[in-house]
Amino acid sequence: ESFSMAGKPVLHYFNGRGRMESIRWLLAAAGVEFEEKLFETREEFENTACMEETLENRPGTKTTCYLEQEPKQNSNNNKRHPKPERYHLASLEAVFLVIDMYVEGLRDLSDMIMYFPLSLPEEKEMNLEYILQRATTRFFPVYEKALRDHQQDFLVGNRLSWADVQLLEVILMVEECKASVLSGFPLLQEFKVRTSQIPTINRFLQPGSQRKPLFNDESIGTAKNIFKFEQGMFLKNMSTIREKNSEDLGK
Numbered sequence: 001e002s003f004s005m006a007g008k009p010v011l012h013y014f015n016g017r018g019r020m021e022s023i024r025w026l027l028a029a030a031g032v033e034f035e036e037k038l039f040e041t042r043e044e045f046e047n048t049a050c051m052e053e054t055l056e057n058r059p060g061t062k063t064t065c066y067l068e069q070e071p072k073q074n075s076n077n078n079k080r081h082p083k084p085e086r087y088h089l090a091s092l093e094a095v096f097l098v099i100d101m102y103v104e105g106l107r108d109l110s111d112m113i114m115y116f117p118l119s120l121p122e123e124k125e126m127n128l129e130y131i132l133q134r135a136t137t138r139f140f141p142v143y144e145k146a147l148r149d150h151q152q153d154f155l156v157g158n159r160l161s162w163a164d165v166q167l168l169e170v171i172l173m174v175e176e177c178k179a180s181v182l183s184g185f186p187l188l189q190e191f192k193v194r195t196s197q198i199p200t201i202n203r204f205l206q207p208g209s210q211r212k213p214l215f216n217d218e219s220i221g222t223a224k225n226i227f228k229f230e231q232g233m234f235l236k237n238m239s240t241i242r243e244k245n246s247e248d249l250g251k
Contacts, residue, residue, distance in 0.1 A: 009034045012048050014226050016219045017212045018114065022107075022169060024211060028204035029165045036210065045226045099156050102146070102163035106170045109139045113173045117215045118229055128177060135174045140185050143167055147187040153194060160198065168195045176214060 009027070013020040015038040027034050039045050112131050119127045146155055155163045171192050174181050182189045195201060204211050215223070223229055 008032075011036045012039070014039055014045070014222060015212070016215060016223055018223070021212055022110070022166060025165050025169045025204065026162060028210070029160065029198070029201050031200045034210070039226065040222060042226050042228075095156060099161050099163045102143070102155055103166045105139065105142065106163075106166045109135060110166075110170050110173065113170075113177065116177075117220050118224075131174070132178055132181060135181060136184065139170075140182070140188060144185045144187050147191060153191075160195070164191075164195055165201075168192060168201070 009032065011020060011023060011034055013036065024034075037048075039048055109131075112134065116124075116127055116131060143155070150156075152158045154160055155167065168191070171182065171188060182192065196205060203209060
């Protein structure tokens with residue numbers, strides 16, 4: 001493992017959002033400057049995958065998107081709280097479990113939106129309606145209630161955590177599908193305004209940052225060529241999410 005010449009972590013991915021976008025959000029929110037090595041072809045991706053395979057037993061590596069070196073301040077605990085609060089050891093595990101639960105739930109909605117551009121043309125309207133229906137009836141009510149019950153500015157404790165960063169990212173993703181989607185969720189509206197004003201996050205939201213734009217035809221084509229994606233991936237991904245949710249409900 002190694003740092004870049006400037007001593008910054010380096011992200012390896014293609015020039016688009018995908019699963020790396022949440023990592024960009026997390027590092028930016030924590031105030032960690034990072035660099036990127038962007039691959040544009042299948043060959044470059046395979047070379048990166050080969051390099052990852054040689055590092056698979058080392059900390060900090062991830063499938064198709066990983067850090068060359070995770071800085072010390074980005075240990076697993078600090079990923080959850082970019083600037084951790086003081087907790088009694090007995091309660092620390094419970095705090096992390098709640099953060100992970102919120103993040104995992106949001107990842108399902110994030111995946112729906114991530115695969116939406118790969119919808120078949122005749123499915124796009126139906127898939128968009130499905131995303132918005134799930135967001136407003138299954139996901140957003142949970143986080144609206146969490147904020148109401150917690151009566152704090154953030155989801156866990158009273159300090160920014162991974163759950164808050166993930167929630168803001170997903171809110172903005174859904175608003176790109178429908179601008180008025182938060183109209184029935186006043187606490188989420190306040191949360192969005194409040195967290196967007198945090199200096200590190202606000203910088204990430206400005207033009208020219210390392211935040212990636214919406215997929216366009218060119219970036220979709222690049223992603224398809226690199227990852228061998230197919231049209232219709234949205235419905236395939238939804239089947240996986242439904243199966244996972246069914247398993248979770250059965251536990």
